[in-house]
Amino acid sequence: MKATKVSNQIRTLRFHADEMTQQDLATRIGVSRQTVVAIEKAKYSPSLELAFKIARVFEVPLETVFSFEEEQFIAK
Amino acid sequence: MNESGTGADFRAKSNLTALITTALIYPAVLLFSAIGEKNIFELAAILAVGVVLQISIMIVIHIFLALKTTQEPDDERDHDLARRASHVSGTVMTSSVVIVLLIMLVRAMIATVSSGGETNVDLWPLYGIFGSLILSELVRYTITARGYRVD
The missing domain is CATH 1.10.287 (Helix Hairpins)
Incomplete structure (x- = not known):
């Protein structure tokens, strides 16, 4: 599966959150660990609802967790 | 951290089992049905054997997977x-x-x-x-x- 255009800081945020495991995060947002792995590797873009859940776990704004490259955003 | 032992792993392996059994059994069923003259009862019997064989293999592998992995909701x-x-x-x-x-x-x-x-x-x-x-x-x-x- 090819990588999505949305990058994320989940791995870093997990590390700063007492080295939260992927399984812990998966349990808290109600998905499987493989889904967390896929999101972390930017191989799967989560729904907006799931993205908000992830941001809420780390108590940060959505933009801190996910970002979208500017040049990809500007229409040609 | 490896990815084994998760619920999604169960589904991935279950799907792989279905893929492999389907790829091996049904082309063989089709080939065996097409070779030589067979009446409709023989064709039905060949298909039934294929279906029962796949279901049996799937049941055995799923029991094994259920014991080896934890299951989570989709x-x-x-x-x-x-x-x-x-x-x-x-x-x-x-x-x-x-x-x-x-x-x-x-x-x-x-x-x-x-x-x-x-x-x-x-x-x-x-x-x-x-x-x-x-x-x-x-x-x-x-x-x-x-x-x-x-x-």
Whole structure:
């Protein structure tokens, strides 16, 4: 599966959150660990609802967790 | 951290088992059915053996997987994967059916011409397949129309 255009800081945020495991995060947002792995590797873009859940776990704004490259955003 | 032992791993391995058993058993069933002259009961028996064999293998492997992995409920990624797979397989299925329909139609035409204009071919499978295609297209357009109005 090819990588999505949305990058994320989940791995870093997990590390700063007492080295939260992927399984812990998966349990808290109600998905499987493989889904967390896929999101972390930017191989799967989560729904907006799931993205908000992830941001809420780390108590940060959505933009801190996910970002979208500017040049990809500007229409040609 | 490796990815083994998760619920999604169970589903991934379950799907892989289905893929491998289907790829091995049903082409063999098709080949065995097509070789030599067989009556309808023999064909049904061959198909039944194939189905029972696959179900048996799937049950054994699923018991093994259930013991080795933990199971979690489906999440949105599972649904997304299933939706994409269904879309592609639906397209393949429709294309295959259209090809078979056209071949049957041409064969029926040839049979009619060679019998001097008299149609002796049983056409109900053609009507059945054509009806199924119409139904599936109606369902597709209805769901799309409903989606645009409601979602």
